[in-house]
Amino acid sequence: MKAYDLIVIGSGAGGLTATFTALGFGKKVLVVEKDRPGGECTWSGCVPSKALINLAKDVHIAKKFGAVAVDGADILRRVRAVSERIYEHETPEVLQNAGADYVNGAARFVSANTIEVGGQQYMGKRIMLATGSAPLVPNIPGLTDVDFLTNENIFEQTSLPPSLLVLGGGVISMELAQAMNRLGVKVTVVEMMPEVLGREEPEFAALVREKLASEGVRFALNTKAVRVERTADGIKLHTESDGKAAYLEAAQILVALGRSPNVKGMGLEEIGVQIKGGVVVNAYLETSVKGIFACGDVAGPYLLSHMANYQGKIAAMNAILPWPIRRKVDYQHVCWATFTDPELAHAGMTEAEARAKYGDRIRVYHYDFAKLDRAQTKEGDMGRIKLITDLKARVLGAHIIGERAGDLIAEVQVMKTLGLSFGKLQKVIHPYPSYADALRQLSQQVFLDNIMQHPVVKLFRKSK
Structure with a gap:
């Protein structure tokens, strides 16, 4: 039986990061993948x-200047x-050239440190689960009787x-709804909640929805999907x-209601791995x-490729390095972006979350791109x-x-993660004209507020 320092099950964003991290420390690594390396990000997600x-x-953009014939088959190719x-x-x-062994097949645990793949057993001092997630398919009567789409098969x-019905109003829904609509598909988004993008600031989520609606995407909010029926022309919801x-009708239906962690079929519960939705892990x-x-x-808890990268590095180091230098994960500075047009980026708390935690001990600033020359x-x-x-x-x-909100949020993330006063950003020279200059202008407002809140300034103003 072959033995390894680390066995990595799954080769998506987290698994690849864990693999290359362990290889970087000179460890003997086995990668087990039942499909192809790359995971959801490469084949059915981000890319x-x-x-x-x-x-x-x-x-x-081309449609602004004239009629455009869209070749859907060519687009998808x-x-x-x-x-x-x-x-x-x-x-x-690539993995083998980097020093890893690679086995294609489904892994199943024989014991806490031994797995079986295709009848062959492998032992690992440590084992990393990086099996990702799959589209969540709701229990809607009739849904499994039709050829519904998910992010896993829509690109195939x-x-x-x-025409297309989109179930759900999350990130995947908004991105694909806008893209499909721009390519000439008549799109209707069906969402149970009163607004799309439920994790975002409500007014920003509304702006995204309004932009998509202005381009022709229809929205059925506060609407529950009850039953799916196949028709001669496609789908009736x-x-x-x-x-x-x-009821709503379209040629096809896309299910985009979230993700379900891949935990089944590996024998995890049989060896004592606790599962609650996904695999339960501690801070390490x-x-x-x-x-x-x-x-x-x-x-989990954040099903994002960049969070998988973040976790993969920490988990791999914790698995292969001595206990005294293990690191805990820190979710204080999670961020993400929704790549609609315009983009929507999010870092940290919403205003409601901040007020719930800090009450009135917060400041809220607003900036409109109408003040920005580049815009x-x-x-x-x-x-x-x-x-x-x-x-x-x-x-x-x-x-x-x-525009470029996903890039702009990175500069905010630096200030946030380092615990710096946002007012200090006004010292940094930004290129002109640029979208990033909006952050410099906003920081000037914060800087002035900092001065006005200084005890000496407050005393001076009070004495006048």
Whole structure:
């Protein structure tokens, strides 16, 4: 039986990071993958969705200058080609050349330190679970009787549907709804809640929805999916809203209602690994069974590729390095972006969350891109920033909607993670004209408030 310092089950974002981290410390690593390396990000998530979004944006811009014929089959082929290019850096050969052993197949635990793949057993001093997640399929009558789409198969289609129902109002829904609509697909989003993007600042979520609606996307909010029926022309979705029954029809239906961690079929519970939705881990990303660690979607709580990278590095080091230098995960500075047009970026708390924790001991700042020269150079450009700080101007939360919001939030993240007063950013020279200059301008406002709150200044003002 072959023995390894670390066995990594799964080779998505978390698994690949864990693998290369362990290899960097000179450890003997086995990677087990039942499909192809790259995981959801490469094949059905970040990479193909952003490729589709970019192509759809090109079409949208071109339509401003004349009629555009969209070749859906070609669009989808080009999207898949992007995934294949990314995959060139993640192939089994790449892993093996880096020093890892690679086995293709489904892993099952024989004991806490031994797995079986294809009839062959392998032993690991430590084992990393990085099996990711799969689309959550709700128990809606009739849904499994139709050929519904998810993010896992939508990019494998050979043509675009003429019309599409999208179940859910989350990130995947908004990104794909806008992209498909721009490519000529008639899209209707069905959401049970009164607003889309429930984790975002409500006014920013509304701006995204309004932008998509202005482009032609239809929204059925406060609407529950009751039953799915196949028709001669496609799909009929029976709904209920405010106690009233209705229905919506389209050629196809996309289910985008969240993710479900991949925990089944490996014998985890049989060896004592605690599962509650996903795999339960402690602050060191170790499961209830000593020596078995987990990272990424299978562990949660944030099902994001960059969080899988973050966890993968920490989990791998905790697995292979001595106990005294183990590190805990820290979720104080989680951020993400929704890549609609305009983009929506989120770091830290919403205003409601900050007020719930700190009461009135916060400051809230707003900035509109109408003040930004760079935004004025692009017709129809819009954007807003909402910044929430404590009384010392340290960032508690930030929300940006606008061009390149996903990049702008990174600068806020630096200030937030380092615990710096946002007012200090006004010292930093920013290129002009740039979108990042919006953050410098906002920091000037924070800087002035800091001065006005200084005890000497307050005393001086009071004495006048």
